Amino acid sequence: MMKDVIVIGGGAGGLAAAIEIHQAGKDVLLIEREEFLGGILNQCIHNGFGLEVFKEEYTGPEYANQFIDVFLQEKIDYLLDTTVIGLKKEGHIFTVETSNESQGIEFYQTQTVVVSTGSYERTRGQISIPGDRPYGVITAGSAQRYLNTDGLLVGKKVFILGSGDIGLIMARRMKLEGAEVLGVAEIMPHSNGLNRNIVQCLNDFDIPLYLSHTVTEIIADDHQRLSKIKVSKVDESFRVIKGSEKVFEVDTLLLSIGLIPDVTILDDLGVEIDKRTKSVKVNQAYETNIEGLFVCGNALQVHDLVDNVTLESKRAGQAVVRYLNKDKVKENHTLSLNPGTNLAYITPQRLDMGLEQENISLSFRSRKKMEKAVCKIYQNSQLIFEKKLFFVLPAEMETIQLPFKTIQDQGDLKVELEVKS
Ligand SMILES: Cc1cc2nc3c(=O)[nH]c(=O)nc-3n(C[C@H](O)[C@H](O)[C@H](O)COP(=O)(O)OP(=O)(O)OC[C@H]3O[C@@H](n4cnc5c(N)ncnc54)[C@H](O)[C@@H]3O)c2cc1C
Numbered sequence: 001m002m003k004d005v006i007v008i009g010g011g012a013g014g015l016a017a018a019i020e021i022h023q024a025g026k027d028v029l030l031i032e033r034e035e036f037l038g039g040i041l042n043q044c045i046h047n048g049f050g051l052e053v054f055k056e057e058y059t060g061p062e063y064a065n066q067f068i069d070v071f072l073q074e075k076i077d078y079l080l081d082t083t084v085i086g087l088k089k090e091g092h093i094f095t096v097e098t099s100n101e102s103q104g105i106e107f108y109q110t111q112t113v114v115v116s117t118g119s120y121e122r123t124r125g126q127i128s129i130p131g132d133r134p135y136g137v138i139t140a141g142s143a144q145r146y147l148n149t150d151g152l153l154v155g156k157k158v159f160i161l162g163s164g165d166i167g168l169i170m171a172r173r174m175k176l177e178g179a180e181v182l183g184v185a186e187i188m189p190h191s192n193g194l195n196r197n198i199v200q201c202l203n204d205f206d207i208p209l210y211l212s213h214t215v216t217e218i219i220a221d222d223h224q225r226l227s228k229i230k231v232s233k234v235d236e237s238f239r240v241i242k243g244s245e246k247v248f249e250v251d252t253l254l255l256s257i258g259l260i261p262d263v264t265i266l267d268d269l270g271v272e273i274d275k276r277t278k279s280v281k282v283n284q285a286y287e288t289n290i291e292g293l294f295v296c297g298n299a300l301q302v303h304d305l306v307d308n309v310t311l312e313s314k315r316a317g318q319a320v321v322r323y324l325n326k327d328k329v330k331e332n333h334t335l336s337l338n339p340g341t342n343l344a345y346i347t348p349q350r351l352d353m354g355l356e357q358e359n360i361s362l363s364f365r366s367r368k369k370m371e372k373a374v375c376k377i378y379q380n381s382q383l384i385f386e387k388k389l390f391f392v393l394p395a396e397m398e399t400i401q402l403p404f405k406t407i408q409d410q411g412d413l414k415v416e417l418e419v420k421s
Contacts, residue, residue: 001108002108004112005018005026005110005112006096006113006114007031008031009031010031010037010038011118011297012309013296013297013299013310013316015030015037015064015068016067017294017317018114018317019067019070019071019076020317026321028077032078033083035080037064038064040141042060042064043145043149044060045061049307053307067310081101083099084117085098086268087113089292092111092292093110094110094113095109111292113292114294114316115293115299117265117299118297119260121260122139122259122260124255127257132218134219134221135224136155137218138154138252138253140255141256143254144173153174153179155252157182158180158182159183159185160183160185163211163256164258164259167193168256170254170256171202172201172204175205179252182208183248184210185213185214185215185231186212190395191209191211191395192258214232214234214240216240216245217230218253226250229248231245232245258302259298259302261278261299261301262299266288269293271289274347280295283334283352284348284350286312287323294319296309296315297312300347301347312361333353334351334353335350336350337351339414340378341417342368342416343366344364344365344367344394345364346362346364351413359401361402362399363397365394365396365397366393366398369393370419371390372390372419373390374389375416377413378416384406384407384408385403385406388420
């Protein structure tokens with residue numbers, strides 16, 4: 001079957017992109033491996049979603065439903081319970097290989113693919129915590145899914161490693177379900193979660209946050225269940241400070257140690273990777289170095305707010321439409337966009353000067369907490385644009401609009417964060 005566009009992933013990103021493309025009159029097929037549309041939002045039953053896009057506060061499923069309703073009304077083609085297991089390109093045509101329990105393996109062809117496959121959680125193996133290998137050590141997102149979609153509480157005496165938003169939300173959730181939550185340890189000197197989650201999930205529930213601390217040993221009981229953890233303080237170079245060790249008797253350790261964009265289905269395509277985002281490099285149209293292959297949502301960069309996923313994926317959908325309509329105004333020539341002082345990363349990583357537009361959305365994270373921050377953009381060592389941001393945190397992704405007309409035709413760009421003097 002040949003489609004104009006295949007969207008892979010039916011979370012907030014895939015839904016927004018598919019709706020945008022369909023409403024422009026293109027033929028779209030969305031493929032989702034779960035039984036439901038909505039992605040990670042389905043397990044996020046707390047509120048705090050939608051303040052930017054809807055000026056209202058929704059729960060995750062309520063937010064997802066705003067888009068699922070439109071998606072279904074528009075009668076966009078979709079497949080559920082169907083996993084994309086392969087993606088190849090020959091000439092101008094992509095072949096998408098899918099697996100479904102009742103249909104088996106099937107192949108779909110298209111000229112354009114949007115990958116919006118979300119992200120996955122880092123696990124214990126990625127940070128090498130010493131000690132035993134008992135059960136009771138689980139990622140915070142998995143524990144959330146067990147609790148919120150299957151009704152299963154994974155433990156009663158809980159400690160959380162990592163102060164990312166999932167860990168903070170789960171600290172409150174486990175406490176509300178009757179578990180004892182003994183604390184949250186964070187190796188950085190600052191939290192990695194949104195400030196509102198520190199207040200509403202930890203402070204309001206008297207759950208201690210141990211900054212500059214990490215788990216240094218995991219200890220099992222005779223039944224191979226987690227029984228104790230050791231937590232120690234670290235110095236500025238993240239070295240464990242001897243004698244600072246505390247022992248906590250727990251049956252569960254939840255790991256909230258970061259998300260990684262899931263672009264594993266692109267492994268065979270030779271897509272250019274950015275080691276900072278651990279995802280693909282894109283231009284301002286969210287197109288990779290493989291023509292016709294677009295990436296958006298958490299698959300491109302980990303977002304803390306779903307509203308930003310929606311806005312980015314709508315822009316990606318509009319860019320796909322322009323691509324299909326062959327709206328490119330000039331010959332292809334690209335400039336690179338690089339993160340400078342105080343920036344952890346920036347997207348897009350390339351600007352295609354053939355794609356004239358009014359503004360370019362740039363997203364980035366700071367390396368450290370900064371007050372009175374100014375974002376400055378340089379080209380050929382000249383300042384071409386600046387914007388005051390006041391307060392930036394590594395936990396909060398920033399997005400600014402760079403007017404296209406400020407960019408010169410030649411010379412790579414560098415984006416920096418400075419403190420306003
Ligand atoms: C615990 C938690 C709490 C959060 N809290 C908030 C909050 O309070 N407020 C807020 O605004 N935001 C919050 N967020 C952020 C926001 O919810 C997410 O950034 C957003 O929903 C991600 O959307 P996505 O479409 O990029 O990814 P996902 O929702 O992960 O969707 C990706 C989809 O792709 C599918 N998929 C993956 N691989 C394949 C494949 N090979 N074949 C077919 N389908 C595939 C997956 O099944 C999934 O449905 C939270 C996120 C988490 C995890």
